[in-house]
Amino acid sequence: MLSIFPSSLNRPAAIAVAAIATLAAPAAFAVEPFALADIRVEGLQRTDPGTVFAALPFRVGDTYTDDKGAAALRALFATGLFKDVRIEIDGKVAIVVVEERPVIQSVNFAGLKEFDKDTLIKSLKDAGIGEGLPFDRALVERAEQEIKRQYLSRSLYGAEVVTTISPAERNRVNVTFTMTEGDAAKIKDIRIVGTKAFSESTLTGLMDLTVGGWLTWYTKNDRYSRAKLNADLETIRSYYLNRGYLEFEIESAQVTISPDKQDISITITVKEGQPYTVTSVKLQGEYLGKDDEFKELVSIKPGEPYRAAAVAETTKAMAERFGVYGYAFARIDARPEIDRATGQVGLTLAADPQRRVYVRRIDVAGNTRTRDEVVRREFRQLESSWYDGGKIKLSRDRVERLGYFKEVNVDTNEVASAPDQVDLAVNVVERPTGNLLFGVSFSSADRLALNASIRQDNVFGSGNYLGFEVNTSKSQRSLVFSTVDPYFTVDGISRSLDVFYRTTRPFNSLGDEYQISNPGATVRFGVPFTEFDTVFFGIGLEQTNIGTTAGIPNSYFDYRFRYGPRSTSVPLTLGWARDSRDSVVTPTAGKFQRVNLEWSVAGDVRYLRSNLQWQQYIPFWNNKMSLGLNAELGYGKGLGGRPFPVFKNFYGGGLGSVRVFEQNSLGVIDPTGAYVGGASKLNVNAELYFPVPGTGNDKSLRIFAFADAGNVWREGERLDAGSLRASAGVGLSWISPVGPLKLSYGTPVRSKPTDRIQRFQFQIGTAF
Incomplete structure (x- = not known):
């Protein structure tokens, strides 16, 4: 019996040794060519024999x-499944003897x-270290280095990382990474050398990286990061370039x-150079015969300091207009002509629209x-249509x-050919669109009031909305x-359908129970007239039942006495909406x-009734x-000789209206x-949003x-x-991964002694 076998080495070395051993073997071990009568595989424990036969370059016969x-x-070692492989020849039979690599049974961490x-x-696991994968010492060593890099x-x-390999039964191993993390290094000092035009404190104030402060335990901005430092250097560079320092340089960052x-x-060592003032802005190149139109896009004017941001804004606007x-690949080059003696710069905008x-x-x-x-x-x-940057931006919005x-x-x-x-490649990242929303408030009258709704804005991925709302407060239930x-x-004509059953028990000092019920249904259609304008029209059927239990508010009692306990109406609705906001969830611009x-x-x-x-x-x-x-302005008026129905009143106060009340x-x-609302209302709200320190531009x-500010008035x-x-x-x-959360705490600025104050209000939600 003859055998060809390399030593048990790591995979690349084993493949090389296998080749060398076979090619350079002494003549005594050489095998005369023969026709294979059979092929056998020995030593397999977990690997399917088909995997071995598929890697072999020969078959029976x-x-x-x-x-x-x-x-x-070489082929068997390249699979990465085997620690050792040899081929033995017994007559006209080739016996492939393998020793499988251990399989990782578990990956554990200590001190993490x-x-x-x-x-x-x-x-x-993406790097090859995970449960069920073949164990490879070389990959484990690389994993150690990657973990250390992450700590750096x-x-x-x-930080130190030590790997322990523990054998287990059935040729398995447990891999344990033991971390000694230690304390994070903190930035003790930041110096900027070479500043003359601006103070060192002004420039360090622009940086995200900072020395320790009262909030750095949360922001961790006192921890050094090369990526953050590079971003800060760009911030400093932009600060100078936007103030005329066209030749500003950062010489070193140690x-x-x-x-x-x-x-x-x-x-950080900087070289400021001198400030420059723009003397002229010229257009050069091909502007499709629309020079005047493109000139209107220039946002930097002669007599102003050279501002790199304005130049970038101009070239971007021109590229979008092309x-x-x-012309999807139009190029606009901004070419400054510097006069160092006078501190002046002339700007030439050279355009090359290239191809349509x-x-x-x-x-x-x-x-x-x-x-x-x-x-x-x-x-x-649309596909197969001329490229239109304006339509593409509108589509994205x-x-x-x-x-x-x-x-x-x-x-x-x-397209290469x-x-x-x-x-056009449209890449989206999904967000949860289903919400189980809870609104909670506390008061001496209603005690615990709960508002709940379950909704899916994108049911089954169809873009349709499906919602079910429940309100369990003492005063109003729905x-x-x-x-x-x-x-x-x-x-693009939309259709909305609402089926509802509401009961109302406005708070009253008598504390008696009564009920006003309001079942009904409405259907409404929306017709888009422009990209931002939609006109709505619809019809509904409603019934209002005013209960007879003692304690009913006088306004409801009077209406019931004059017009009866049951009222029906068939309201027609007509509306118009224009939405140009940049986002429905977290808008920051638009109307x-x-x-x-x-x-x-x-x-x-x-x-x-109008709103x-x-x-x-x-x-x-x-x-x-x-x-x-x-x-928001609401106004209602009764017709046909009747007053405006009290059960159609507007309400104010609380979330979505005047907070704190x-x-x-x-x-x-x-x-x-009882608080029974009124026939007209006015709400005015202002909110100033700013990011939480350390979260960057996360909206x-x-x-x-x-x-x-606001209130409600009677007819x-x-x-x-x-x-x-x-x-x-x-x-x-x-806007958390599990749903929306909004909290507010305030104080009344204008109020009456009889007003009911609720300083803390919040909403919580859980996505599914």
Whole structure:
């Protein structure tokens, strides 16, 4: 029996030795070519024999040679499944003897505090270290180095990683990584050398990295990070370039660490140069005969300091304008002509539109739940049409406004075989669209009041809305089923259907129980007239039953006495809405306007009820902060000789109205002490949003300051500014992975002694 076998080495060495051993073996061990009568495999425990046979370069009946034997050894070692392999020849039978590598039974961590265990397990598995995978010492050593690198990125320079391999039964091993993390190194000192125009404190104040402070335990900005330092250097560079220092340079950025690896010092050396003033801005190149149109896009003017941000803004705007005309790859070069003697610079904007292209295909990726058609029907850029940058931006904004995705990106890719064609890649990241929402409030009257709703904004990925709302407060209870099909027709006409049953028990000082029930249903259609404007119309059927139990508020008792305990109405609705907000979930820019009219044309009750709302979001401070303004006006009037029905009154106070005042407590107070709302209302709200320190531009977690004002008035009563209630306070808004959370705490600014105050209010939600 002859054998060809290498030593038990790591995989690359074993493959090499297998080849050398076979090729350079003495003539005494050479095998004369022969026809294989059989092939046997020995030593397998877990591996399927088919895996071995598939790697062999010969089959039964083939001629076996030394070259084929060496190739077989290389192929088997390349699978990574075997620690040792040899081929023995017994007559005309080839016996493949293998020794399998151990399989990793478990991966464990000891002393791990800085990282999430599940995240680390996933990253190691991607690198080949995980449960059920073959054990490879070389991969484990690389994993140690990668873990150490991760610790270094978090300023844990003294971290050590020791790997322990524990044998287990059935040729398995347990891998344990033991971490000694130590303390994170903190930034002790940041120096900027060479500054003359601006103070060192001004420049260090621009940086995210900082020395220890009262909030750095949370932000961790006193931990050194190379990525953060590079970002800070770019911030400093931008600061100078936007103030005329065209030739500003950062000569060096030195980072030193103390011998005990606990303190870090950063020294940045800069060369400011001199400031420059723009003397002229010229257009050069091909501007499609629309020079005047492109000149309007120039945001830097002669006589101003040279500002790199303004130049970048101008070239971007010009590139986008070329895109509107189908030139997706237009190039605009800003060429400054510097005169160092006078400190002046002339700017030339050279344009090369290159070629006009059309869109061959639009691909949608990342929508693991939402159907492709839900995204595609929002696109105004069509396949096989000329590329239009304006339509592409509008399409991206429309997909963003759906509220189904955390991120929406549209990339333009050239088609290699066709220079006049491009493909659009729409990449989205899904967000949870189902919510189980709870609203909780406390008061001496209602005690614990709960508002709950279960809804799915994107049911089964179809883009349809399905909701079920329950309100269990003492004063108002409701059961509402709602569904909305935003594309009831292919032209984008929407249909919404609401079926509801509401009961009302306005608070009164008598404490007696009574009930006002309101069952009904409405259907409404929305017709899009422009990209931002939609007109709504619909019809409903409602019934109102005023109970006879003692303690009913006087206003309800009077209405019941005059017109009976049961009233029916058939309201027609007509509305208009314009929405140009950049996001439905976390808007920071744009407007939302809405007008809704409700006119009861049949039944026992005749009335006209109108509601107007206006919202404006204004970003500033490099889009890190935003100001949200909201105004809402409601007005109702009775028709046919009857007063405005009391059960159609507007309410004010609480979340969504004037915070700090108890929910629905503003307006007319019945002699019984009940809050019965009024025929007209006014709300004015302002919210100033800014990011939580250390979260960067993350808009899912924001702090806000608010100021609210408003009230409710009875029919015929003049809206009096002197009777407005007002409040102010602060809050926290978080679009968390498991649902929305909003908290507010405030104080009344204008109030009456009889007002019911509720300083703390919040909403919580859980996604599914």
